[in-house]
Amino acid sequence: xxxxxxxxxxLREGFRxxxxxxxxxxxxxxxxxxxxxxxxGGGHGLATAYYLAKNHGIRRVAVLEKGWIxxxxxxxxTTAVRSNYFYPESVxxxxxxxxxxxxxSRELNFNVMLSQRGMLIAAHTPAQMEICAxxxxxxxxxxxxxELMGPKEAIARLPLLNQTADARYLCLGGIWQGRAxxxxxxxxxxxxxxxxxxxxxxxxxxxxxxxxRIENGSxxxxxxxxxxxxxxxxxxxxxxxxxxxxxxxxxxxxxHTYALQAFVSEPVKPCLDTxxxxxxxxxYVSQSDKGELVFGGGLDRVPTHGQKGNLPAQEKVVAGLxxxxxxxxxxxxxxxxxxxxxxxxxxxxxxxPAPGVEGLYLNCGWGTGGFKAIPxxxxxxxxxxxxxQHHEISRPFDLDRFIKGxxxxxxxxxxxxx
Numbered sequence: 001x002x003x004x005x006x007x008x009x010x011l012r013e014g015f016r017x018x019x020x021x022x023x024x025x026x027x028x029x030x031x032x033x034x035x036x037x038x039x040x041g042g043g044h045g046l047a048t049a050y051y052l053a054k055n056h057g058i059r060r061v062a063v064l065e066k067g068w069i070x071x072x073x074x075x076x077x078t079t080a081v082r083s084n085y086f087y088p089e090s091v092x093x094x095x096x097x098x099x100x101x102x103x104x105s106r107e108l109n110f111n112v113m114l115s116q117r118g119m120l121i122a123a124h125t126p127a128q129m130e131i132c133a134x135x136x137x138x139x140x141x142x143x144x145x146x147e148l149m150g151p152k153e154a155i156a157r158l159p160l161l162n163q164t165a166d167a168r169y170l171c172l173g174g175i176w177q178g179r180a181x182x183x184x185x186x187x188x189x190x191x192x193x194x195x196x197x198x199x200x201x202x203x204x205x206x207x208x209x210x211x212x213r214i215e216n217g218s219x220x221x222x223x224x225x226x227x228x229x230x231x232x233x234x235x236x237x238x239x240x241x242x243x244x245x246x247x248x249x250x251x252x253x254x255x256h257t258y259a260l261q262a263f264v265s266e267p268v269k270p271c272l273d274t275x276x277x278x279x280x281x282x283x284y285v286s287q288s289d290k291g292e293l294v295f296g297g298g299l300d301r302v303p304t305h306g307q308k309g310n311l312p313a314q315e316k317v318v319a320g321l322x323x324x325x326x327x328x329x330x331x332x333x334x335x336x337x338x339x340x341x342x343x344x345x346x347x348x349x350x351x352x353p354a355p356g357v358e359g360l361y362l363n364c365g366w367g368t369g370g371f372k373a374i375p376x377x378x379x380x381x382x383x384x385x386x387x388x389q390h391h392e393i394s395r396p397f398d399l400d401r402f403i404k405g406x407x408x409x410x411x412x413x414x415x416x417x418x
Contacts, residue, residue, distance in 0.1 A: 024190055025069075025197035028204050033230035034062045036385050037222060039209050039245060040238035041065025042074040043185075043371065044363050046192035046203075047378020048235055048385070050108075053199035055379075056386035061201045062231075064224060066208035070189030073239050076307060076339035077371040078262050078284065078296045080275050082119050082180035083144050086135050089396040090348065090410050091142040093376055096393055098179060100375030110191030112183050113289065119180035119275035120154060124169040128279050131412070132175045139177070149176040157274055160325050169280035169323055180275060182286050182294075188374060212249050212360070219359035233385050235361045236354075237377070240305055240342040242364040251354045254345055254402060255365055259300045259338035261313045265331040267291030276324065283320030293328065295321050299341065299368075309336035343367045346407040351380055352390060352398035361385055362399070 013020055036052060038045045041063050052058045065071075081101050083094035105111050123129045132148060139146030150173040155161060161171055197203055204226070212234070213221040221230040236242050240257035267290050277284040285295035297317035300310070314336060322329055342365050344350060350365040363381045366373060380394040390398065401407055 024194040025203050028062070028202035030062065030204055030207065030224065030226050030229050031202065032228075033221075034202070035060040035231070036233040036235065037061070037229060037231040038063045038235045038237060039222070040236065040241075041067075041069045041193075041203065041205065042072045042237065042239065043070070043189050043192065043374035044377040044381065045235070045237040046189060046196055047374050048237060048363070048381040049201045049203075050192050050196040050199065051379050051382035052385060053196060053201055055382060058386055059200035061196075062229065063196070063201060063203045064207045064209055064222070064229075065203070065205050068205050069193050069203065070186050073339040073341070073370055074189045074374070075186050076262070076337055077185055077260075078286070078294050079182040079185050079371060080119065080180070080284070080286065081114070081183050081372045082177055082275075084119065084121065084135065084139060084146055084175055084177040084180065085410055086138050086412065087408050087410060088142050089408050091139065091144050092393050093397070094369070094373060095144050096379065097373045097376035100379065101183060102179075104188070104191070104375060108191040108195045110187065110194060112187045112191050114181065114183045115289070116179050116181040117274050117286075118176060118178045119277070120149065120157065120174050120176050121277045122154060122171045122174040122279060124172055124278075124280040126172075129172050129174075132173070136175050139175075145177055145179050147176050149173045158272070158276060160271060160327050162324060162326055164326075167323070169278060174279070182275060182288075185371060188371075192378070209245060212246070214249050214357060217356065217358055219357060232359050233361075234359060235363065235381055235385055237363040237381065239364060239366065239370065240340040242342065242362065246354060246360070246362070249354070249357050249360065251357060251360070253350065253362075253364065253399075255342045256303055257305055257340050257342050258302070259304050259306060260296065260341045260368055261300060261309045261317065261336065261338045262294065262296040263314070263317060263333060264335045265293040265295075265328070266334055268293070268331065278320065278324050281320030281323055283317055283324060285321060285324070292334065293321075293331065299343070300338070305340055307338050307340060309338050341367050341370070345402070346409045347411040348408040349373070349377070349397050350399050351377070351394040352384065352400075355399060
């Protein structure tokens with residue numbers, strides 16, 4: 001059961017330096033060999049380890065993280081979860097993730113603070129409304145909740161929206177998904193880490209992978225800052241770091257990395273009970289349980305691995321927010337940061353075996369969709385590691401689609417500029 005603390009106990013532990021608290025997961029040291037090794041201690045890597053142990057009974061597993069758990073993109077996003085995509089393959093993938101999210105707190109016995117408050121993708125022109133109608137129809141045909149919403153319904157849900165006569169982007173309605181919402185990003189990472197550790201998975205932090213050990217075209221292990229680790233099943237779930245990690249094995253990925261910046265305002269009373277994305281500005285926003293506005297915009301199109309914000313992006317995104325909600329103009333900005341997104345040409349992820357290297361599997365290329373897909377990414381990568389074969393949902397996202405020309409171009413599914 002989850003340990004509960006009174007306010008007095010929390011205060012006492014704060015003064016004592018938390019000496020009375022049990023760690024959520026064991027701080028493991030590397031063993032000489034494992035049945036499977038996962039590079040990347042973010043949400044996808046931790047979820048993979050958990051589902052390997054739970055679904056497939058493979059528990060001699062190590063998760064290697066060069067920093068701290070959840071310190072990468074998992075903790076540097078705007079926490080939206082949704083499955084309002086166009087193509088059947090994408091809907092199957094992201095709705096698997098959303099269904100898993102819906103039961104995740106109970107599954108992990110850890111509150112991931114899922115709030116299914118709904119999401120509106122707002123349109124501002126007849127052409128945008130036509131596209132929204134197509135996407136809503138596709139969602140319904142693919143068995144996912146979605147509906148086309150008119151302007152009166154949108155304003156009724158979002159009464160603070162800019163409705164002035166000189167508004168540049170008047171809301172004409174858009175796509176509504178009622179099951180969409182937000183979850184707490186660090187709680188997702190911590191919940192998977194705790195559950196995986198309880199099943200015997202070794203979670204090893206501050207362990208940088210320096211090289212892959214490939215012999216006769218097969219994985220044999222990894223070299224790390226903490227020594228050699230042997231394995232014949234290796235998964236890389238390291239987002240933008242993945243191309244550099246696998247390049248030495250002769251695997252070249254069509255990935256470019258960019259910064260996606262996010263912002264948090266000072267807390268205010270509840271005033272926004274949905275997730276909103278404006279197609280006109282590419283700005284998206286939700287309100288956290290603490291009252292902060294969490295918002296972002298399009299990619300900063302300068303290739304980078306940096307996690308810092310900058311003033312030009314701030315000006316653009318804040319301007320977009322104020323076009324949506326002029327009433328927020330007096331709020332103070334508390335924080336700004338960036339996550340590193342790994343973008344492929346068709347804006348869909350890469351899930352599958354690495355070509356030419358037996359025992360090496362990839363989970364990368366999520367772009368702006370990584371957090372919302374964490375449970376599905378872990379579920380599907382665990383299936384690959386355990387069986388050596390694709391799950392039917394992951395098969396369309398194999399790297400071979402770039403050879404066969406069967407791309408899944410979901411750039412519009414992000415709703416922001418790529």
